[in-house]
Amino acid sequence: MLEVLPREGHPLFSVAKTHFAEFGKMLRGTTSLTVSNAVGLDQDIGLNWALAVELMHNASLVHDDVCDEDDFRRDHPTVFAIHGAPLAICFGDWLVAKSFECATLAAKECSGDSFTAITLIAKVMSELSAGQAKEFTGAPILDWESYDTLVSSKTVPLLSAAVEGPILLSNKTEYFETIRNFIHSLGLGYQISNDISDALGKDGSNKPFSDFYRGAPNAVSITFRDTLKNGHRLEFEEWVRNKFRLNHTSWLTEIRQNGAVDICTQQLQQYIRACHHYKSSLPKELQKALSPLVSYLEQSVKQQLPSAKNQSESP
DSSP: OOGGGOTSSTTHHHHHHHHHHTTTOOOOHHHHHHHHHTTTOOHHHHHHHHHHHHHHHHHHHHHHHHHOOSSSSSTOOOOHHHOOOHHHHHHHHHHHHHHHHHHHHHHOOSSSSSHHHHHHHHHHHHHHHOOOOTTTTOOOOOSSSHHHHHHHHHHHHHHHHHHHHHHHHHHHTHHHHHHHHHHHHHHHHHHHHHHHHHHHHHHHHHHHHTTHHHOOOOOOHHHHHHHOOOOHHHHHHHHHHHSOOOOOHHHHHHHHHHHHHHHHHHHHHHHHHHHHHHHHHHHHHHHHHHHHHHEEEEEEEHHHHHHHHHHHOOO
């Protein structure tokens, strides 16, 4: 990672130092590397593509924190909180540029479909931007079809780039349909897991249900809405559409008591089972490369289950 970071004296050096001090697991980049190895891609090509994916992912996190005005991520202050919105936006843009630089280096040396690979990383940025914008424009997302569309443009693209990129670069596309089904199920699972963490107050926010307060799309809110009947459902929908959203406490108490978090956890487990189903039909090398993605999601569920039970039992 160090060779792609700004050097000391660069205007964004201190910002990058803040962000990468707690870089996390680099799950997408690591997965991209293991997939590259599984399909026999040249090591340098695989590394450059993995860097492209990871840098794009981090750009999306920095911009997301600005949009949501989040002060913490992974229990550490965000670039937005420390340096403010202008520098955070500049840093996010710089990460996007470096991502394309790494992707171009990977495509330049490959023997596969370099044009489609570069188009893929460009499409990722386009879909991420559109997905983020949907949270701030149009009607609130209150149904699963709209939620699926949002996740497909906001969470799935980077996972797809991590896995599909090496396959395109190596020109081994015979498993594309299965992999895309796997990634779609995984992306929905990841987003639902994040939404449950938000509801439980375990995503680094100042309080539980931060999405609920902001009127942001959340699987728990949609699940709760589905449990309501007739006029009560219409009352909740009208409350969500009202930008002032007064009387939070009453609705939050009802969400805790009706088991929406537990129902969401069950839906998450269904997506995990779908991931295992699709993964099982792939070659063993690819199965091994994709397993950490599923294991990470399964670990999240194990951590959430006790909290979900406590949440539903709270008065």
